[in-house]
Amino acid sequence: MAALDIPRFTPIEAIVGPMGAAKTAELLARAELHSFRNRDHVVAVTHLNDQARVGPNIIKSRRGKKLGAHSLETSDQVHSLLVREGLYQPNGRARVLLIDEGQFFDEDLARLAVNCQKAGIIVYYSGLDLYFNGEPWETSRAVLAVASKVTKLVARCTFRKCPEYATRTQMLIDRQPAPYNYHNRVVGDDRGSVVPKLKYTARCLNHWEVPGKPVRFSPD
Numbered sequence: 001m002a003a004l005d006i007p008r009f010t011p012i013e014a015i016v017g018p019m020g021a022a023k024t025a026e027l028l029a030r031a032e033l034h035s036f037r038n039r040d041h042v043v044a045v046t047h048l049n050d051q052a053r054v055g056p057n058i059i060k061s062r063r064g065k066k067l068g069a070h071s072l073e074t075s076d077q078v079h080s081l082l083v084r085e086g087l088y089q090p091n092g093r094a095r096v097l098l099i100d101e102g103q104f105f106d107e108d109l110a111r112l113a114v115n116c117q118k119a120g121i122i123v124y125y126s127g128l129d130l131y132f133n134g135e136p137w138e139t140s141r142a143v144l145a146v147a148s149k150v151t152k153l154v155a156r157c158t159f160r161k162c163p164e165y166a167t168r169t170q171m172l173i174d175r176q177p178a179p180y181n182y183h184n185r186v187v188g189d190d191r192g193s194v195v196p197k198l199k200y201t202a203r204c205l206n207h208w209e210v211p212g213k214p215v216r217f218s219p220d
């Protein structure tokens, strides 16, 4: 009997949220699902900016789970890697691209994700959705637009004993909220930050402060 021609759909999943929301853990859980099937062809990339925090060529969740990855800087480099790894070529195996710290890459990453989808490569993207000042990260915005599935994660607000969910990343400089136009947009944390006394933490909307943020639609 001839096999039925089953339509196949290749997903692009975006896993986004503030810092401390266990995005990387969620990404690694996806990787684990594929590693159960040893024959899946998985390529993992992360951004060089995360090297200071976790070291080169590794994806590491804050809970300590790890996965070998390629530390890269641009979408072009990701593409070259996929060519070298033969990921674009159907080979009878499930082909998977994992991207951690995706917000640091250029916006062309969204185009690359769509090309992967056309080529039958499953894409999992993990990254921050918003800068500390509440504006969208351009690359995450572009990837969210083409994603077929979006997983939004929340953290726990770190302000005193606030019980609320955190959806924002607060930047603190010498324990004070960073102003809206603060130039440093590289997100790390107090363990890996290159700028002394700069700290990032998760906050709920009520405890997230950005001095100088333009106010529109004020109810007052």
Ligand SMILES: [Zn+2]
Residues within 6 Å of the ligand: 157, 158, 159, 162, 163, 164, 203, 204, 205, 206, 207
């Ligand atoms: Zn709070």
